Amino acid sequence: MTTPPIAVRVQAEPFDVAAETEKMTAGRTDIGAVVAFTGLCRAEAGRLSALELEHYPGMAEAEIERTAREACDRWPLMGVTAIHRFGVIRPGEPIVVVITTSSHRVAAFEAAEFLMDFLKTRAPFWKKEVGLDGAKGDWVDAREADDAAAAKWAR
Amino acid sequence: MTTPPIAVRVQAEPFDVAAETEKMTAGRTDIGAVVAFTGLCRAEAGRLSALELEHYPGMAEAEIERTAREACDRWPLMGVTAIHRFGVIRPGEPIVVVITTSSHRVAAFEAAEFLMDFLKTRAPFWKKEVGLDGAKGDWVDAREADDAAAAKWAR
């Protein structure tokens, strides 16, 4: 089995989900399902003016790529695109997108969930809160719920 | 609990997933997760030139709307958009899109899967195959796997 196309990017710039989806589906007539997950920065009830995302350059890309490859081993996918931003991100702006394509919907859905669960717990990114006055606040704590979500894919 | 915005459309025309997503997220800073599922027409290994989708006008909209409301009862969603096309749809073209928004990813993912499982088995649409010569072929058979997928949400 050949690995389907995997596109991984770690960047400061915003991304265009429609354009990324188009790249994966253009000219193909074998894809039946596309799942796109976009994670957005929340204001946390108006408490935050931004999140500042630190990452580990090199490892971030490598770890997302490893996760994408594992998703391709587990599900019959036709493509995976995963883009994660770093730097200052304002409420309402996108942080991460994962797009999966497959001939059927179950594979596309499960793989996208898997990618997000693993990305949250394994990709080396850290969020710091920036308050309304622009002052750097606390680092966001890792959530146990995220570890539990990732653990459910163990096999 | 107030029901979040639900947008349901049944139409012959293609749709624009990015524009629909933008409608749901514009100006908001409380949405953390957007899941967009798009179902595309497949050529079935080059066997088909199109699918022709028949629907039950009135009931199709009503049934999708009921399903969207049930999703909003089950998960803390911030919005649901569901658009289903009818008429002649060529391989590579979109048939259906479901978009869910929530503050967290699990609700958005589960609700989108639920909507698709229910839409497949409860929304009154029927697909007919159109062969390469343009001749109308067989009606697509309902899949037992789809019934099983819908049944797993019973409660």
Add this chain to the structure above:
Amino acid sequence: MKIRYFAWVRERIGKAEETLLPPAEVATIADLLGWLKTLGPEYEWALEKAEFIRVALDHVHADHAAAIAGADEIALFPPMTGG
């Protein structure tokens, strides 16, 4: 009452809709399907596996045991294949 047919049920019966007045003893959807099968070979063909026919009363899915009294529009169709 108006009866509507979709997909291959429509094709086999040869019409998309018609207005029919079933006799009084036709109380449930199952009764209706049985009665329709007596109307001709095209109905018999369309409804030969009556247990697989889905029915909606006024745009709402209904079991074969459901009463049809009060329904303005009854639709008969195969299992759905949208999505």
Add this chain to the structure above:
Amino acid sequence: MKIRYFAWVRERIGKAEETLLPPAEVATIADLLGWLKTLGPEYEWALEKAEFIRVALDHVHADHAAAIAGADEIALFPPMTGG
């Protein structure tokens, strides 16, 4: 070997990276964390709950029991909060 720190581990130690040569008896990641804590109060503060510190050897996650021999770059950081 190059040691890199991220997020609050970096902030507490007060530097993003440094090159260190641990003594020969420092064989595993757990050994390394223990040895780093002897380098000063800033290290002790950053690594006070050593069991929660995540470590990567040359860009790959590793258990605290893993041997560090052969690694060119070791990174220490808190649990990830991306996505």
